[in-house]
Amino acid sequence: MASIADQWLRDIVRILYQRRTLTRSDIVGVTGLNAASVSLALRHLLRNGTILKVGELQSNGGRRREVFTLNGEAAYFVGVDLEGLRLRFALSNCVGDIRYRWEEDLEFGQPLDIGKVVEGIRRVMRELDPIQRERVIAVGVSYPGLLDEEGRLTAFNLGWRGFPIRDELAAATDLPVFLEPDKHSCVLAERWLGRAQNSKSGLFLIIERGIGLGMFLEGKPIGGWHAMAGELGHCKIDPDAPDVCGCGARGCLEAIASSPNIVRQYVERAGLSGRAAAEVRVSDVFQRARQGDAAAQAVVERAGNALGLALSHAVNLLNPEIIVMGGDVLGAEDVLLPVVEASLERNALPNLTQDLTITMSGLGLDIRLKGAASLAFRKSLEDSSLLKKMCSPLVMRYGPVAARATR
Ligand SMILES: [Zn+2]
Structure with a gap:
């Protein structure tokens, strides 16, 4: 048997991981491998149970085209x-x-x-x-x-x-x-499995206890000298603001728009104390804003404006194609996202925002x-030895691989 190059297996497994189901000619088209190499590698992967044939397409010429998927197991x-x-x-x-x-x-x-x-x-x-x-x-x-x-x-x-x-x-x-x-985990999850899959340059803004920005540009994650690039949370939004950040400075984005600080500002504005104050979660603030609570609306407005302003600097510097937001703000797309979007549009160069997509993550918590x-x-x-292990013959618990449907 002709030898199968690791690179063929790697390219086919990678593309099936990202796209889930593909035909042989799709695989040839996407990977750029030649058809004979793809056929040889597919036969090897099928025999070992690494991939499964999950159906066929009838094409115009009457030729049936097989559809392949990775075997989850x-x-x-x-x-x-x-x-x-x-x-x-x-x-x-x-x-x-x-x-x-x-x-x-x-x-x-x-x-x-x-x-x-x-x-x-x-x-x-x-x-x-x-x-x-x-x-x-x-x-x-x-x-x-x-x-x-x-x-x-x-x-x-x-x-x-x-x-x-x-x-x-x-x-x-x-x-x-x-x-x-x-x-990096966040932005690369979006790139491999989420909404940034077809993008070359994207940002992932995570809002939790802190605020961080994951970035990939032209397909590569950006880490910087100490792999600490993306500290958007400590960019100054309003140096004269009374809000003190965990880093000791005033007016950082994080001091205005992180989850605990959204809650803190709401509690202050609404004049809550004791147990009522202690029980407020950030999702409650979004819910109250949705229901028309003026204090909650003001806090969400301030946080959204600050997020949009900070993102406008990132957009001007990096020119991303997509921005995905996640963390504790999932579920707040109706109240928070329009404020962020409007602020971003006001503050970034128009040429850089006209085709820009801004969305919430679909990958959840x-x-x-x-x-x-x-x-x-x-x-x-x-890693060639780990790749070999992934593609090695699979022993199934309930009989031969071919007899089992895909999960
Ligand atoms: Zn700070």
């Missing part, structure tokens, strides 16, 4: 989101769907015990039977803070300073571990988890 990946307040774990299949997830709250102010992370990874892997567990390829971790070249993480939120996370997790799980800053699992997938594709 060909490989599994573990995603870990070290958000700071919570630990989240997911087991994702080979097409990026979360098969099982687990999360737990962390005690505020206590350094994170790595044993909890290891146990979370083991816990999601226990959802698989032993044969499937053999198909777990890698772990992807989305982290806050700063990682050095030796894989040591410094993250204030986790109480870690130079903690050797990569080595500790790899030793405890016996799996390759890949790590990525949380801003688990975006970082999906991003972390897709990181593990992407890095495994690049």
Whole structure:
């Protein structure tokens, strides 16, 4: 048999991951591989159960064209989101769907015990039977803070300073571990699985306790010197504003538009105190704005204007094709998005906003988890031995691969 180049397998698996179902000629067209190489590689992948034939198209000439998809059970990946307040774990299949997830709250102010992370990874892997567990390829971790070249993480939120996370997790799980800053996990999840799939340059604005901007330009994620690019939350929107930011400065975007600060301003304006004040969540502020509560509307207006102004600087500098927003503002597209959009249009150069799409994420609250699992997938594709493992013959629990329908 002629030898099959890793690059053919890599290109075909990657494109089926992103597009889900394709015909042989689609694959030839999208990957740019020649038809003979694609046929050879498809035969190999079909025989091993890495891909499945899920149907046929009848074309004009009467020739039937087969439709292929990745077999979700060909490989599994573990995603870990070290958000700071919570630990989240997911087991994702080979097409990026979360098969099982687990999360737990962390005690505020206590350094994170790595044993909890290891146990979370083991816990999601226990959802698989032993044969499937053999198909777990890698772990992807989305982290806050700063990682050095030796894989040591410094993250204030986790109480870690130079903690050797990569080595500790790899030793405890016996799996390759890949790590990525949380801003990258979000924007790359949008690029691989979400609304930015067909875009070359996009921004992802996440609004939670903090505000961060993930960026990819001309297809590449932007990290900067210390991989800390995208601190939009600390851009000054109004240096004379009374709002003091967590960084110590006044008038940062985060001090006006992060979730806790939206709640804080609402509580102040509405004159709430005690239990009524303590119980307000950011989703309540959006809901009250929707119902016509003037204090809530004023706070949402201020936050939306600040977000649009900050984004206008990013748009003028980077000229993105799409901006996706996510985090705690999911579900507020009706009250928040129009304010952000109007402010962005007022403040950015018109030429840069006329074709710009601004939208809410469709990937939900688990975006970082999906991003972390897709990181593990992407890095495994690049590594020849892990790619080989993903594409190795699949032993199914209930008989031969061909007899099973796709999930
Ligand atoms: Zn700040």
